[in-house]
Amino acid sequence: MRIGELSDATGVSVRLLRYYEEQDLLVPERTPGGQRVYGSDAVAVVRRIRALLGAGLPTRVIAEVLDCVCGSEAEIEPCLSPLLVARLDAIDGQIQDLQGTRSSLAALVAATEGRQLATADRA
Incomplete structure (x- = not known):
């Protein structure tokens, strides 16, 4: 899915999704034309990021621990x-x-x- 579709699916602005990418929280693939393409798990990843931010964790910490989050945004390892x-x-x-x-x-x-x-x- 493209960045606009991910934004629509999550309610997170395109600008914020780009910020998550800058912080190494969200990693899209790129088309030959350079456009971002997100995998099928991107919606769940964005929801996990939002849940961790909501719990008061800074993005630098989230980048270190995001792999420990699984399932829904409430499930953690x-x-x-x-x-x-x-x-x-x-x-x-x-x-x-x-x-x-x-x-x-x-x-x-x-x-x-x-x-x-x-x-x-x-x-």
Whole structure:
């Protein structure tokens, strides 16, 4: 199938499909005229890429592990498990950091609002 057909089948723009190719995530064959031609598995590959991107993996990591994904976009081989666990741990750490930051900011906002109320009461 050609790139436009792959775009239609996956809902992914032609520009993004070209980006996936630049990142070595998607490898088309070329016609003698230089046009991209994708194999029958290309739709599944694009869906896997989208699922991995949706899980927060950067394209450089996806390029390394894409061969470990099989079947539907939700099926993975055991070789991916440590990577996914590490990514999940990193996200949990970011959430904790953000919760701490949010608490600090909320305290500052509360203190500021308290000062504004006290000033308004004096007026």
